[in-house]
Amino acid sequence: xxxxxxxxxxxxxxxxxxxxxxxxxxxxxxxxxxxxxxxxxxxxxxxxxxxxxxxxxxxxxxxxxxxxxxxxxxxxxxxxxxxxxxxxxxxxxxxxxxxxxxxxxxxxxxxxxxxxxxxxxxxxxxxxxxxxxxxxxxxxxxxxxxxxxxxxxxxxxxxxxxxxxxxxxxxxxxxxxxxxxxxxxxxxxxxxxxxxxxxxxxxxxxxxxxxxxxxxxxxxxxxxxxxxxxxxxxxxxxxxxxxxxxxxxxxxxxxxxxxxxxxxxxxxxxxxxxxxxxxxxxxxxxxxxxxxxxxxxxxxxxxxxxxxxxxxxxxxxxxxxxxxxxxxxxxxxxxxxxxxxxxxxxxxxxxxxxxxxxxxxxxxxxxxxxxxxxxxxxxxxxxxxxxxxxxxxxxxxxxxxxxxxxxxxxxxxxxxxxxxxxxxxxxxxxxxxxxxxxxxxxxxxxxxxxxxxxxxxxxxxxxxxxxxxxxxxxxxxxxxxxxxxxxxxxxxxxxxxxxxxxxxxxxxxxxxxxxxxxxxxxxxxxxxxxxxxxxxxxxxxxxxxxxxxxxxxxxxxxxxxxxxxxxxxxxxxxxxxxxxxxxxxx
Amino acid sequence: xxxxxxxxxxxxxxxxxxxxxxxxxxxxxxxxxxxxxxxxxxxxxxxxxxxxxxxxxxxxxxxxxxxxxxxxxxxxxxxxxxxxxxxxxxxxxxxxxxxxxxxxxxxxxxxxxxxxxxxxxxxxxxxxxxxxxxxxxxxxxxxxxxxxxxxxxxxxxxxxxxxxxxxxxxxxxxxxxxxxxxxxxxxxxxxxxxxxxxxxxxxxxxxxxxxxxxxxxxxxxxxxxxxxxxxxxxxxxxxxxxxxxxxxxxxxxxxxxxxxxxxxxxxxxxxxxxxxxxxxxxxxxxxxxxxxxxxxxxxxxxxxxxxxxxxxxxxxxxxxxxxxxxxxxxxxxxxxxxxxxxxxxxxxxxxxxxxxxxxxxxxxxxxxxxxxxxxxxxxxxxxxx
Numbered sequence: 001x002x003x004x005x006x007x008x009x010x011x012x013x014x015x016x017x018x019x020x021x022x023x024x025x026x027x028x029x030x031x032x033x034x035x036x037x038x039x040x041x042x043x044x045x046x047x048x049x050x051x052x053x054x055x056x057x058x059x060x061x062x063x064x065x066x067x068x069x070x071x072x073x074x075x076x077x078x079x080x081x082x083x084x085x086x087x088x089x090x091x092x093x094x095x096x097x098x099x100x101x102x103x104x105x106x107x108x109x110x111x112x113x114x115x116x117x118x119x120x121x122x123x124x125x126x127x128x129x130x131x132x133x134x135x136x137x138x139x140x141x142x143x144x145x146x147x148x149x150x151x152x153x154x155x156x157x158x159x160x161x162x163x164x165x166x167x168x169x170x171x172x173x174x175x176x177x178x179x180x181x182x183x184x185x186x187x188x189x190x191x192x193x194x195x196x197x198x199x200x201x202x203x204x205x206x207x208x209x210x211x212x213x214x215x216x217x218x219x220x221x222x223x224x225x226x227x228x229x230x231x232x233x234x235x236x237x238x239x240x241x242x243x244x245x246x247x248x249x250x251x252x253x254x255x256x257x258x259x260x261x262x263x264x265x266x267x268x269x270x271x272x273x274x275x276x277x278x279x280x281x282x283x284x285x286x287x288x289x290x291x292x293x294x295x296x297x298x299x300x301x302x303x304x305x306x307x308x309x310x311x312x313x314x315x316x317x318x319x320x321x322x323x324x325x326x327x328x329x330x331x332x333x334x335x336x337x338x339x340x341x342x343x344x345x346x347x348x349x350x351x352x353x354x355x356x357x358x359x360x361x362x363x364x365x366x367x368x369x370x371x372x373x374x375x376x377x378x379x380x381x382x383x384x385x386x387x388x389x390x391x392x393x394x395x396x397x398x399x400x401x402x403x404x405x406x407x408x409x410x411x412x413x414x415x416x417x418x419x420x421x422x423x424x425x426x427x428x429x430x431x432x433x434x435x436x437x438x439x440x441x442x443x444x445x446x447x448x449x450x451x452x453x454x455x456x457x458x459x460x461x462x463x464x465x466x467x468x469x470x471x472x473x474x475x476x477x478x479x480x481x482x483x484x485x486x487x488x489x490x491x492x493x494x495x496x497x498x499x500x501x502x503x504x505x506x507x508x509x510x511x512x513x514x515x516x517x518x519x520x521x522x523x524x525x526x527x528x529x530x531x532x533x534x535x536x537x538x539x540x541x542x543x544x545x546x547x548x549x550x551x552x553x554x555x556x557x558x559x560x561x562x563x564x565x566x567x568x569x570x571x572x573x574x575x576x577x578x579x580x581x582x583x584x585x586x
Numbered sequence: 587x588x589x590x591x592x593x594x595x596x597x598x599x600x601x602x603x604x605x606x607x608x609x610x611x612x613x614x615x616x617x618x619x620x621x622x623x624x625x626x627x628x629x630x631x632x633x634x635x636x637x638x639x640x641x642x643x644x645x646x647x648x649x650x651x652x653x654x655x656x657x658x659x660x661x662x663x664x665x666x667x668x669x670x671x672x673x674x675x676x677x678x679x680x681x682x683x684x685x686x687x688x689x690x691x692x693x694x695x696x697x698x699x700x701x702x703x704x705x706x707x708x709x710x711x712x713x714x715x716x717x718x719x720x721x722x723x724x725x726x727x728x729x730x731x732x733x734x735x736x737x738x739x740x741x742x743x744x745x746x747x748x749x750x751x752x753x754x755x756x757x758x759x760x761x762x763x764x765x766x767x768x769x770x771x772x773x774x775x776x777x778x779x780x781x782x783x784x785x786x787x788x789x790x791x792x793x794x795x796x797x798x799x800x801x802x803x804x805x806x807x808x809x810x811x812x813x814x815x816x817x818x819x820x821x822x823x824x825x826x827x828x829x830x831x832x833x834x835x836x837x838x839x840x841x842x843x844x845x846x847x848x849x850x851x852x853x854x855x856x857x858x859x860x861x862x863x864x865x866x867x868x869x870x871x872x873x874x875x876x877x878x879x880x881x882x883x884x885x886x887x888x889x890x891x892x893x894x895x896x897x898x899x900x901x902x903x904x905x906x907x908x909x910x911x912x913x914x915x916x917x918x919x920x921x922x923x924x925x926x927x928x929x930x931x932x933x934x935x936x937x938x939x940x941x942x943x944x945x946x947x948x949x950x951x952x953x954x955x956x957x958x959x960x961x962x963x964x965x966x967x968x969x970x971x
Contacts, residue, residue, distance in 0.1 A: 008758060008908040008909060010900060013899045016753065016757070017892075017897070019916075019919070020915065020919050021889065021893065024888060024889050024892075024923075026932075027927065027932075028881070030927075031926075034834060034838045035873065035877060042839045046835050050851055050855050225855070227856050227857070
């Protein structure tokens with residue numbers, strides 16, 4: 001017995017015990033490091049791989065006109081969404097198959113085909129698995145009833161209430177209000193802070209895009225717990241989103257309606273502003289479109305219709321259309337002349353044509369107006385008078401006056417579409433046409449032809465500026481402070497042009513704009529573009545009223561009209577009549 | 587009977603019961619995280635096996651271990667060899683290894699038979715000379731089944747046999763000088779292999795040099811991959827390093843007091859590799875749910891199991907009893923240490939179960955039978971045949 005024990009010594013037993021103990025202590029020490037000291041970093045790693053952060057939008061603010069009438073608002077809408085976690089299979093392909101099959105089943109039940117393609121389901125499975133997949137958006141009562149009746153047979157599908165944008169006035173004001181859109185996939189891939197952006201709507205055009213972040217309000221946060229394959233297990237709200245504030249605009253939907261009524265069936269644009277503070281009362285472009293077509297998404301057919309239309313209904317001609325101003329620019333030429341001392345009383349004999357070198361410019365009155373001073377030249381829109389005036393005062397004076405009146409630069413309106421137009425000079429012509437500046441160019445420019453390009457918004461602003469003596473910055477949001485700049489012309493100089501413009505309406509080229517209720521001052525314009533067979537005329541009328549204390553300034557252009565006085569002036573008259581009220585409306 | 591109860595080691599028995607209870611809960615939690623319903627009831631399998639094991643445990647504990655060894659050592663060893671050969675021929679393939687014969691894993695049971703055979707041999711009077719010849723015999727006794735297990739392949743089981751049998755030979759005074767030399771050579775060559783892989787896989791190592799070094803590394807591609815993960819745990823955490831990374835995240839995010847039983851996220855959201863969360867990685871499930879406190883409780887329970895093993899060896903008056911107790915305790919210790927250490931990246935990842943906690947009926951029965959033998963050593967320490 002003693003002998004045997006000596007083979008395996010007592011020390012062996014103690015040594016083994018020591019090894020066991022040491023091993024367990026080593027494990028304990030290392031586990032303490034992992035579970036206590038580094039716990040925070042592993043916790044973070046755990047959360048990072050299993051939690052998806054989702055940015056959620058608040059209810060989008062409404063867009064209202066100056067009297068608080070809704071131009072863009074929200075309505076409740078029901079969608080059928082699915083959670084892919086219910087349909088997981090061993091492979092992604094099998095999961096996609098299963099989702100497709102289940103959607104097909106629901107489709108049969110509610111009697112509406114699935115709008116999703118195989119590809120979009122695949123994209124959902126590979127990219128946005130943690131989010132619900134919206135299958136049927138904005139379903140009708142009938143579909144809802146059928147779905148609710150059988151919803152127990154479709155685990156994984158549910159009805160969800162969302163808000164859809166709606167534009168109560170349809171196409172009225174569409175270019176200025178704009179529209180929202182949304183990605184088909186509902187959720188956008190994220191950035192550093194959020195894994196997904198679950199945005200209800202995104203401004204795509206007009207005020208909706210310019211004030212998008214304002215209308216969207218404060219976004220909230222939702223967290224989604226996902227498993228190792230990315231399926232959503234549960235989700236909860238971390239930060240509630242806040243509804244966006246309403247956007248009160250300076251627009252007046254009644255005036256907008258009146259304007260669009262006049263433009264109906266035509267191609268053109270019209271801007272109505274309050275020249276005292278720059279408020280845009282109406283901003284219309286024709287033809288227009290219905291922004292409701294874009295919500296929630298524009299159908300393929302409508303997209304084709306809008307994009308293939310040669311009249312380009314999506315184009316905003318009011319602040320984004322570049323037109324030759326034609327004779328309406330003579331008001332600026334007149335101010336240019338007065339500002340450098342050209343005597344207003346000096347007469348020029350109009351013989352019906354102005355000749356300079358090989359160039360001859362005809363007057364509207366073939367046989368001539370005879371002796372003309374500045375007021376009468378404006379009244380009759382006499383081309384030779386202004387060609388001569390331009391020739392005498394030179395290019396620089398006209399350019400200076402045009403720039404003073406805000407041409408060649410953006411108006412500064414709080415709106416995405418705001419073109420600068422073109423006020424050409426020798427350098428510009430050299431750069432664009434590689435041609436020298438000829439004396440003929442200045443005579444052309446003096447009557448608003450040639451290379452000069454302006455937008456209707458710019459011209460409305462000029463009309464108002466002549467009436468008030470102040471050039472205002474137009475604005476659409478109601479609470480933006482007024483910005484205006486006093487014109488650097490003497491009061492008597494402005495008086496001459498105002499007199500001319502009053503005479504235009506009171507028996508001149510624009511007499512069809514005459515109103516009985518208020519005195520209107522205006523200027524016609526007929527810009528000729530192209531030559532020969534493609535020759536067309538864009539007809540203008542700019543006006544302000546009442547002439548003595550202007551509260552309204554208008555600029556309207558009609559493409560392919562007959563003449564400013566014949567085509568456009570009566571339309572402006574109707575717009576003004578609707579504003580001021582007139583008993584003998586045509 | 588009264589005499590037997592007097593020498594019954596309650597620590598050894600009590601800690602085993604506690605570990606079985608913990609294991610049942612851990613298997614319940616790990617099983618419920620899986621989508622396949624069959625795993626939801628796995629804890630019942632474990633519990634019923636444990637109850638069956640307890641009956642065998644008492645039957646063995648009440649029998650004199652000397653009788654058992656005299657009777658079963660040789661036929662048991664032969665049976666083990668036969669089963670190991672049978673599994674290579676008839677076994678079913680699971681996860682790339684042929685380990686299953688019908689309903690059990692012969693490699694697990696063979697471990698017990700090898701230790702029994704070795705204790706019986708070294709404890710008997712037949713082998714008086716403890717020199718090189720005995721070493722060769724022992725090496726053959728351990729080596730033949732080990733090679734068969736390696737052929738399955740099941741590196742983990744072989745690995746846990748090495749420390750157990752090496753320790754038994756060492757304390758049994760079998761050619762000690764040679765053993766020390768062999769142990770030293772083994773340690774140095776392991777270090778050399780680690781160093782070589784490290785050198786070759788360093789990010790700035792040119793590919794030509796890498797190939798040159800790799801030619802001399804006697805490891806299979808998947809083993810090199812595991813060594814790489816061990817050496818560079820933060821690289822490729824979505825590929826080869828995924829398992830280790832997820833194991834560490836689940837253990838670490840358990841924090842001080844854990845997330846609560848059944849609330850382990852890494853487990854229930856399936857970030858832990860599902861195929862092994864109930865077996866090789868069950869410690870991660872347990873540690874995430876019970877935290878550092880749970881880990882320490884578990885380690886203390888293993889301590890309460892292993893230290894009595896050494897104590898029983900000390901109390902035992904014959905070499906066979908001592909060898910048996912130390913051999914079985916060391917086998918369990920090797921399992922515990924390697925399993926937990928690999929989960930936190932202290933050793934390369936190797937597939938082997940955590941005693942009592944992992945699901946796996948063959949291994950549970952094996953260690954319960956082994957502990958029954960240790961209990962028998964305790965009970966019958968004063969008796970002679």
